Amino acid sequence: MERSLLKITHSNDEITLIFSGELSLYEISKFQKQVDALDLDKIKNVTLDLNQLSFLDTAASIFINNFQKFLAFKKIDTQLICDKEEIQASLELVKNQKSDALPHAKQKNIIEIIGKETHAKYLGFLSFIAFLGLLFSTKIFYLKSVKNIRFREIAFEINESAIKALGIVALTSFLIGLVVAYQSAYQLKIYGANIFIVDMLGLSILRELAPLMTAVVIAGRSGSAFTAQIGAMKITEELDAMRTMGFDPYMFLVIPRIIALMVAMPILIFVADVSAVIGGMIIANLDLGITPELFLDRFNTVIDVKHFFVGITKGPFFAFLIASIGVYRGLMVQNDTQSIGFNTTKSVVEAIFAVIICDAIFSIAFTNLGI
Amino acid sequence: MSIIIKVTDVTTMFEDKMVHDRISLSINKGEIYGLLGPSGCGKTTLLREMVMLQKYNSGCIEILGNNLNYIQYEKAQKLRREWGVLFQAGALFSSLNIAQNIALPLKEYTDLSDKMISEIVKFKINLVGLKSRDALLYPSQISGGMKKKAALARALSMDPKLLFLDEPTSGLDPISARDFDNLILRLRSLLGLSIVIVSHDLKSIYDTLDRVAIIDNKKIVYEGTLDNIASANSHFIKTFFK
Numbered sequence: 001m002e003r004s005l006l007k008i009t010h011s012n013d014e015i016t017l018i019f020s021g022e023l024s025l026y027e028i029s030k031f032q033k034q035v036d037a038l039d040l041d042k043i044k045n046v047t048l049d050l051n052q053l054s055f056l057d058t059a060a061s062i063f064i065n066n067f068q069k070f071l072a073f074k075k076i077d078t079q080l081i082c083d084k085e086e087i088q089a090s091l092e093l094v095k096n097q098k099s100d101a102l103p104h105a106k107q108k109n110i111i112e113i114i115g116k117e118t119h120a121k122y123l124g125f126l127s128f129i130a131f132l133g134l135l136f137s138t139k140i141f142y143l144k145s146v147k148n149i150r151f152r153e154i155a156f157e158i159n160e161s162a163i164k165a166l167g168i169v170a171l172t173s174f175l176i177g178l179v180v181a182y183q184s185a186y187q188l189k190i191y192g193a194n195i196f197i198v199d200m201l202g203l204s205i206l207r208e209l210a211p212l213m214t215a216v217v218i219a220g221r222s223g224s225a226f227t228a229q230i231g232a233m234k235i236t237e238e239l240d241a242m243r244t245m246g247f248d249p250y251m252f253l254v255i256p257r258i259i260a261l262m263v264a265m266p267i268l269i270f271v272a273d274v275s276a277v278i279g280g281m282i283i284a285n286l287d288l289g290i291t292p293e294l295f296l297d298r299f300n301t302v303i304d305v306k307h308f309f310v311g312i313t314k315g316p317f318f319a320f321l322i323a324s325i326g327v328y329r330g331l332m333v334q335n336d337t338q339s340i341g342f343n344t345t346k347s348v349v350e351a352i353f354a355v356i357i358c359d360a361i362f363s364i365a366f367t368n369l370g371i
Numbered sequence: 372m373s374i375i376i377k378v379t380d381v382t383t384m385f386e387d388k389m390v391h392d393r394i395s396l397s398i399n400k401g402e403i404y405g406l407l408g409p410s411g412c413g414k415t416t417l418l419r420e421m422v423m424l425q426k427y428n429s430g431c432i433e434i435l436g437n438n439l440n441y442i443q444y445e446k447a448q449k450l451r452r453e454w455g456v457l458f459q460a461g462a463l464f465s466s467l468n469i470a471q472n473i474a475l476p477l478k479e480y481t482d483l484s485d486k487m488i489s490e491i492v493k494f495k496i497n498l499v500g501l502k503s504r505d506a507l508l509y510p511s512q513i514s515g516g517m518k519k520k521a522a523l524a525r526a527l528s529m530d531p532k533l534l535f536l537d538e539p540t541s542g543l544d545p546i547s548a549r550d551f552d553n554l555i556l557r558l559r560s561l562l563g564l565s566i567v568i569v570s571h572d573l574k575s576i577y578d579t580l581d582r583v584a585i586i587d588n589k590k591i592v593y594e595g596t597l598d599n600i601a602s603a604n605s606h607f608i609k610t611f612f613k
Contacts, residue, residue, distance in 0.1 A: 237462035241522075244422045244535075245476055246451030 004053075006031050012043040020052035024259070025059035046071055050082040061094040068150055087330060114322035131328045135258075138250040153256035154263070160265030161222035169217050173272035176213055177205060177279025185287040194288040198295055201280040202303035210272035211311045212359060215318040218261070218268065219351035223326035226257055227347040230330025231340040239331075249331075258323040266312045273311065306371060314362055321354040373400050375533065375565055376421065381430035384415060390416055403559060403579050408586035409607050414569045415459075417586070418535055421567070422456050423447060433499065434561040435533065453582045457524030457542065461518035463510040469496065469521045470506040473528045495524040502552060513565060516547045517560040520554075529557070534564050540572045552578045552580065570577070 004021035015038065019031075040046075049063065050056070056064075071078045082088055108116075142148050181201055188197055230253060233239050239249050277299075284290040290298075329347035333339045376398040383391040390413040395578055398404045406414040409504060419425040424474050425441060431441045437450055444585075473492045477483055499520045516530070519539060526534060539555070540548035552575045558564055570576055575607055576583070576595065583592040585608060593603035600612055 233465070236465065237458045237460060238464055240419075240424050240460035241456065241458055241464070243424055243455070244451060244456040246448045247475075247479065 004031075005025075006034055008038070008304070010253065014047070015040075015043055015045070016047040016049060018049040018052060023053050023060040024055065024057045028060055028063045029108040032063065037263075040071075040074060041135075043076055045077045046080070047079045047081060049078065050087055050262060051084070053084070053087055053278075056087045056090045058090060058094060060089045064091060065094050078291055095280055127332075128328055131283055131331070132324065134250065135254065135324065138248065138340075139255060142251060142255055148251070149311065150252065150256050153252065154260045157257050157260030158264045161218070161225065161261060162268055165218060165221055165268065168221065168266050169214050170271050172217055173205075173210055173276040174279040175278030176209055177201065178278075178283055179202065180209065181280035181283035187281055189288065195294075195298060197280070197284050197288060197290065198298040198330040199302050201227065201277065201284075203307060205276045205280065206273055206303065206307040206311045208359070209310070210276050211269050211314045211318065212355070213276075214265070214268045214272045215355040216352055218319070219322045219326075219355065220348055222261065223322045223351045224344045224348050226323060226326030227330040227333075227344045228340060230327060231333030231343055233339070234326050234333045235335060235340070236329065254327045254331075257327055261319040261323040262316040265315035268314055269315045288330065301368060310362075310371060313316065314359065317358055318355050319359060322351045325351045325354060374398065375400050375435055376567070377433040377465065378417070378421075379431050379433075381420065381427045381432060383413065383420065383427045384476070386573075389391045389589055391586070394586065394589075394591050395430075396584045396591055396594055398565065398567060399582075400565050400583045401437075401559075401563060403555070405567065405576055405580040405583040406567065406569045406586065407571075407576065407583050407611075412586045413589075414586055415537055418537055418567065418569050422454065422535055423451075424426070428453070452476075452529055453531055454535060455529070455531040456535045457519070457522050457526050457537060459537045459538055461510070461522035463518060463525065465510050468507050468509050468562075469513070469524075472510075472521065472526045476529050481522070486517055491528070495528055498527070498558075499524045500516070500550065515546075517544050519543065519551065523554075525560075529603075530562070532563075532565060534558075534566045536566060536570075538569055538571065540575050543573075546571075548572060548575060553576075555579055 004019065004023045004027045007018040007020070007113045009018070017035075022029075035143055048068070068078055068080070073104075080091075082091070181197060184197060186198055188194055188200075230239075230249075233253075239253075242249050242252065254352060275305075281295050284295050326347045329343040329350070333343050373419060374397045376396075378396045380393045380395055382389070382392055382393055394417070397566060402515060406417060408414050420427050420439075421434060422600070435450065437446055442450070445462060464475070467475065470489070470492050473495055474488050474591060477488045477491060481488075492506065493503055493586070499521050501517065501524065505513065505517065505521075513521065523536075523539075528607075536555070541553075542550050543551060555566060556579055559566060568580065570580075582596055583600070584591050584595070584602070585605065587605050587607040592605040593600060593608060600608060
């Protein structure tokens, strides 16, 4: 491409600007600087010579046009020398194109932003409550007759979101058992309280760690999947198609997922219990010299069965929170692709948060009840 | 001729933006009726209101004698079995193949045997011009035109009296689009359907529609046959039907 040049000649109160070559949007900023540097105070006449240009694009035409307007504003006479038809046409096009000013994005102040955000959060909370209300009213209708229960979908979802997660849940809890035992073994050794590792592990794993870790893994694995599946169905209008065919998405998609997870969660927690205790047992054997026989014997005497049931009872509650938040977020997906990612992230974060809150409430309740 | 859809004074607002301002129209039995208008005028919105996917702010819509303002759950479910809806992109269920998509309403709503259902599915697939060998393909494996045909077959699976089509020919090449028009005309004469179409395709508008309503600037600017459309006073009509 031929480069464009600008030659500026001064004489008394006159300036001549001679453009040559191909004037395009790549050259404008350079020329703008040169033009801005001109001292126009005592100038009465400016000549723009475009005859040596071989090409002028629309951006450059806007530049020339703006410069002419600027000179007119300064009350300086302008002559435009231009014989080539294409270049004249390009200048005319720009000059005659009427365009409205682009709207300015309204600047918001901090109070307005906080107010709007809070209001949006409030509306979000209300819509979640409305979702729960609809869920319960559908569920009551749903459970009126055994015929309405969609066993096939529930079985399918149990397989998808729980049975297939058994491996990862077991592995995570195994490692957690390992780590907790390893950390506490070091401390216990100092006091010679080796055998108490059984009490510690038994209580913390059965009551808290196993249910919580299972919930976190399932929220990340299955809760997000619910959001993404239902969100994608919403974007492709599959949910609308279901509604027009008289298939209530709550019956077909929402409730089977929630029931499936509520049924499967206690089983997952049981698996997590077992593998975490095995992890702890290995460390107890290697690090503290407690044989598995001794470990299990001690476990049997000091750990009451109620601790196991406390952990298992939390399962359906956690499952309900994870599944309903996952599904709700899926239904909140708007008609654009960004929205799926946004809502999937939200669903995992909110589900884990809700699970921890719920766990705290359980913790207080069980302690006060003396369980 | 009896009226099967009657829209009276319907007003729709999106937050504070008005989409429909007291729209009224009526659709007769056996008619192919078009909802036309410039982009963003609310044709699809009106269609969605008719099929109970969206609420309107005031006015009333009556479909097959049911007033949608006061309709009860059971009545609504029954009504939903009496119409078929074809969405713009087909909206086939992506987890099911074509045959399962078509069979789904039959499985849910009837106690037909599996053999009978597969007979019906085979008939519907061939009726819309698909091949029987396509039946086991999933929606992700077929072209846009096939998706529309498969979705039409699903919409027809319960033998509805009323069919709603949202831009049936958009995204199809001209030859497939004309085929689709002929298919719609043939189905009307074969099955005695009443059809409501939202469309932009001028050729298919002239070929298929009996009567039209044109929505422009929140109002109905014309309702009637295409013959005296030039008499209407609207910028959209003057430029679109010139």
